[in-house]
Amino acid sequence: MAHAPQTAQRQHVARRLHIQGIVQGVGFRPFVYRLAHAHGLCGWVRNGESGVDIYVEGEPPSVESFEAAIAAEAPAAAHITSQTSDPAPPQGLSDFVIRDSERRDRPTTALSPDLPTCAACLRELQDPEARRFRYPYINCTECGPRYSIIMALPYDRPNTTMRAWPMCAYCQAQYDDPRDRRFHAQPIACPQCGPKFSLRSGHTTTGGDAALDAAAMLLRNGAIVAVKSLGGYHLACDARNAQSVQALRERKFRKERPFAVMVPDVAAARELAELSKEAEALLTSVHRPIVLARSKTDLAGVAPDNDELGIMLPYTPLQHLLFTAGAPATLVMTSANRSSEPIAYADDDAAERLAGIADAFLVGERPIARRMDDSVARAGPFGNIVLRRARGYAPDAVATLPCKRPLLAVGADLKNAVALVIEGQAFVSQHIGDLEHYQAFEAFKQTIADLCSMYAVTPDELLVVHDAHPEYQSTVHASGMSGEKLAVQHHRAHVASVLAERGAFDADVLGVAFDGTGYGDDGTIWGGEFFSGSIRGGLRRHVHLREALLAGGDAAARFPVQAAAGFLDQINSRVDFSAPPFCFPERYDRALQLVRKRVRVFGTTSIGRLFDTAAALVGFTRPVTFEGQAAMWLEHRARASAAVAPYAFPLQEGELDFRPLLESIIADRLGGRNEAEIARAFHESIARGISLVAESFPDVPVVLSGGVFQNALLLDILRAAFGARAWTNQKVPPNDGGISLGQAALAATALS
Ligand code: ZN
Ligand code: ZN
Ligand code: FE
Numbered sequence: 143m144a145h146a147p148q149t150a151q152r153q154h155v156a157r158r159l160h161i162q163g164i165v166q167g168v169g170f171r172p173f174v175y176r177l178a179h180a181h182g183l184c185g186w187v188r189n190g191e192s193g194v195d196i197y198v199e200g201e202p203p204s205v206e207s208f209e210a211a212i213a214a215e216a217p218a219a220a221h222i223t224s225q226t227s228d229p230a231p232p233q234g235l236s237d238f239v240i241r242d243s244e245r246r247d248r249p250t251t252a253l254s255p256d257l258p259t260c261a262a263c264l265r266e267l268q269d270p271e272a273r274r275f276r277y278p279y280i281n282c283t284e285c286g287p288r289y290s291i292i293m294a295l296p297y298d299r300p301n302t303t304m305r306a307w308p309m310c311a312y313c314q315a316q317y318d319d320p321r322d323r324r325f326h327a328q329p330i331a332c333p334q335c336g337p338k339f340s341l342r343s344g345h346t347t348t349g350g351d352a353a354l355d356a357a358a359m360l361l362r363n364g365a366i367v368a369v370k371s372l373g374g375y376h377l378a379c380d381a382r383n384a385q386s387v388q389a390l391r392e393r394k395f396r397k398e399r400p401f402a403v404m405v406p407d408v409a410a411a412r413e414l415a416e417l418s419k420e421a422e423a424l425l426t427s428v429h430r431p432i433v434l435a436r437s438k439t440d441l442a443g444v445a446p447d448n449d450e451l452g453i454m455l456p457y458t459p460l461q462h463l464l465f466t467a468g469a470p471a472t473l474v475m476t477s478a479n480r481s482s483e484p485i486a487y488a489d490d491d492a493a494e495r496l497a498g499i500a501d502a503f504l505v506g507e508r509p510i511a512r513r514m515d516d517s518v519a520r521a522g523p524f525g526n527i528v529l530r531r532a533r534g535y536a537p538d539a540v541a542t543l544p545c546k547r548p549l550l551a552v553g554a555d556l557k558n559a560v561a562l563v564i565e566g567q568a569f570v571s572q573h574i575g576d577l578e579h580y581q582a583f584e585a586f587k588q589t590i591a592d593l594c595s596m597y598a599v600t601p602d603e604l605l606v607v608h609d610a611h612p613e614y615q616s617t618v619h620a621s622g623m624s625g626e627k628l629a630v631q632h633h634r635a636h637v638a639s640v641l642a643e644r645g646a647f648d649a650d651v652l653g654v655a656f657d658g659t660g661y662g663d664d665g666t667i668w669g670g671e672f673f674s675g676s677i678r679g680g681l682r683r684h685v686h687l688r689e690a691l692l693a694g695g696d697a698a699a700r701f702p703v704q705a706a707a708g709f710l711d712q713i714n715s716r717v718d719f720s721a722p723p724f725c726f727p728e729r730y731d732r733a734l735q736l737v738r739k740r741v742r743v744f745g746t747t748s749i750g751r752l753f754d755t756a757a758a759l760v761g762f763t764r765p766v767t768f769e770g771q772a773a774m775w776l777e778h779r780a781r782a783s784a785a786v787a788p789y790a791f792p793l794q795e796g797e798l799d800f801r802p803l804l805e806s807i808i809a810d811r812l813g814g815r816n817e818a819e820i821a822r823a824f825h826e827s828i829a830r831g832i833s834l835v836a837e838s839f840p841d842v843p844v845v846l847s848g849g850v851f852q853n854a855l856l857l858d859i860l861r862a863a864f865g866a867r868a869w870t871n872q873k874v875p876p877n878d879g880g881i882s883l884g885q886a887a888l889a890a891t892a893l894s
C-alpha cells in the first residue's frame with residue numbers, strides 16, 4: 143500500500159508562475175482557483191505587489207494544460223503582459239487555495255481601470271427575482287468601479303470609497319466564496335447594505351426605483367439632468383430635442399464644441415454613424431470610450447459643422463437602468479462643467495457648479511475618489527487611436543522603460559496628463575486638462591500627489607522631468623519640487639512617445655512632430671519638425687517648416703486670420719484679403735501691421751498655424767471656440783472631395799516652403815475652384831511634404847506624432863503613402879496628452 147502514493151508522488155511536478163499586467167481587481171485569482179480545480183491540481187494563488195504568484199503541483203499534462211489555459215481563458219478585463227514559469231520541488235499539498243496578499247515596501251502592480259457592467263450582472267439587473275434587481279451599484283469581480291474608488295493600495299475594500307458600507311451577511315458570503323463570481327469583489331453591495339441613489343429636483347427628493355422613472359420622464363420632457371457616473375457627473379438631455387440641446391449649450395457656455403451621445407446598444411449606434419468592424423469592437427471594448435465615427439444623421443446642435451459624431455455605450459448599471467426606465471434612446475452625455483473647466487465629481491461642488499445648468503440631479507451615495515473624464519478614441523487606418531485617455535484606460539501601464547529609478551514626467555500645459563515610472567513601468571494618469579484653469583491645475587497637483595502616495599514614492603527620490611518651456615505652469619511646478627530635474631524639448635517628446643510604446647529605444651527613425659505649439663531649442667514656437675536619430679542616440683532636428691511670424695504669439699491660435707498674417711505677408715501677391723472671396727475681418731490688418739513692424743511677434747514653424755491659415759483662406763474667418771476647431775473644419779470640408787493632386791510644397795535647404803502652397807490656394811480661390819477640393823489638396827500637400835523629407839531617409843520608420851495627426855483624413859492619406867513604414871501612437875494620444883510618456887522615455891534612457 144505504501145507504494146501507490148509514492149508512485150503517484152513521483153509522477154507529480156510542481157511549478158511557480160508569476161503573472162504581470164492587469165491581473166488584480168479583475169477576477170483573476172478566482173479564475174485561477176477554478177482553473178486549478180478543473181485541472182485537478184493542488185497549490186495556491188496570491189496577489190503579490192508586482193502581479194499574481196501561483197504555485198501548482200500535479201500530473202505533468204495537467205500542469206501543462208493549466209499553464210496554457212491561463213492566457214487563453216483569462217477574464218476579459220485582465221491584460222497579461224508577462225507570464226513566467228519555473229520548476230519547483232513538489233510539496234505534496236492536498237488542495238488548491240487562495241492565499242492572502244503578499245505585501246512589500248513598494249507596490250508595482252498595475253491598478254485596474256474602471257470596468258463596464260458585465261453581461262452576467264446585466265442579466266441580474268433586469269431579473270425581478272434577483273436580489274440586485276434594478277440596483278445601480280451591482281458589480282462583480284469582472285466589472286464595476288476600480289481606479290475611480292481606490293484611495294490606496296493594495297486594492298482592498300477598506301482602501302476604497304466603499305469602506306463606509308459594511309457588507310450584509312448575504313454579500314459577505316459571496317465575498318468569501320471562491321466559487322462565487324463576487325469572491326473578493328471589493329465594491330460588492332446590494333440594496334440592503336449598499337449605497338443608494340436619489341433624484342433631486344427643486345426641493346423634492348425621490349429615492350429608489352421611482353428616482354429612475356422620474357429621471358427618465360424628465361429627460362423625455364426635455365429637461366437637463368445631471369447624472370453621477372463613475373468618474374464625475376454627466377449632463378444628459380435628449381439629443382433629438384434641438385431645444386434641450388440648445389439650452390444645454392447656452393447654460394454650459396459651450397458654443398460649438400461637439401457633444402458626445404450615449405445610446406443603449408450597438409444597433410442604436412449603427413443608426414447614428416457608419417461603424418466599421420473595428421469601430422464596433424472599440425465601442426463594446428472594456429474601455430467603453432466615446433468612439434468618433436462618420437455620422438449618418440444630423441442631430442441639430444450636437445456636433446455642428448462636423449461630419450463625425452462621438453458615441454458611447456452605457457458602462458454603469460445606472461446608465462443601463464435609465465434607458466430601460468424609458469429615457470430617450472439618444473442622450474447627449476457630456477462632462478458636467480462650464481466651458482473647459484474640469485468635470486465636476488464631488489457632490490457639493492457639482493451641486494454648486496451645476497445649479498444653473500441642470501434641472502435635476504440623479505445622485506448616488508458612493509463617493510468618487512478621483513475625477514475621470516470619458517475617454518475618446520477612433521478606429522483609424524493605423525489601428526485604434528486614443529484622443530483623450532481617461533476612464534477605462536487610466537492608469538494602465540503603457541510602456542516599459544529601461545529605468546530602475548522612480549521618475550515623474552509632468553507633461554505639457556495643454557491636455558495635461560502626468561506619467562509616473564516605477565521599476566520601469568510607465569503609468570500615465572488620466573487626462574487632466576488645460577493647466578491655465580485653476581481647477582485643472584489643482585487636479586494636476588492632486589494627481590501627482592495621488593500617484594506618488596499610491597506607489598509609495600517620496601518626492602526626494604524622484605527624477606522630475608518637465609517641458610523645456612520656462613513659462614509652462616507644469617515647468618514652474620516641477621522646478622519647485624525637491625529631487626533632480628530634467629527638461630525635455632516638446633517635439634522630441636512627441637516622437638519619443640510613439641517609440642516608447644513600442645519599446646524601440648535604439649531604432650533609428652525619421653520623427654515627424656506636427657502640432658500647434660511647443661517651445662523650440664531656439665526659443666521660437668515650433669510645430670513642424672523633422673528629427674532623425676533614436677531615443678537613445680538623440681533626436682536631431684533636420685528639417686522644419688519655413689518660419690513665419692506670429693502676431694501675438696500663442697494668442698493667435700484663437701484667430702485663424704491673425705495666425706495667417708505672418709504667413710501671407712511672405713507671399714508676393716496684391717490680393718485684397720478683406721474683399722471676396724476671402725472677406726477677412728479687420729483683425730487681419732491689425733495683425734499684419736504688427737508683423738510688418740515686428741511688434742509683439744514671434745517666429746513659428748507651426749503646422750497647426752499653417753492649417754489655420756489654409757482654413758482662413760478657404761473661409762473660416764471667425765474666431766475658434768475650441769482648440770483645433772479651424773483644422774477640424776478644414777478636414778470636414780476636405781472629406782467632401784475625392785482625392786486630388788497636391789499643391790507644390792517644396793523642400794529646400796532643410797525647409798518645407800509654404801509659399802507656393804499658399805499661392806496655389808489663393809489662385810484657386812480667386813479662380814472659383816470648389817472649396818472641398820482646395821481643402822483636400824491642402825491635406826494632400828501636407829502628406830506630400832512628409833514624403834519629400836522621407837525620401838532623404840530611406841528604409842527607416844517614419845514616426846508621426848503631435849496634435850495634427852489626430853486628423854483622420856491626413857492619416858488615411860499617409861497610410862496609403864507609407865503603409866506599415868509609418869508608426870503612430872496607439873496607447874497614448876498623439877496630442878499633448880502623450881507628452882509625459884515621451885518625456886519619461888527620453889529621461890529614462892538618458893539615465894541608463
Ligand atoms: Zn459583473
Ligand atoms: Zn448586501
Ligand atoms: Fe504638442
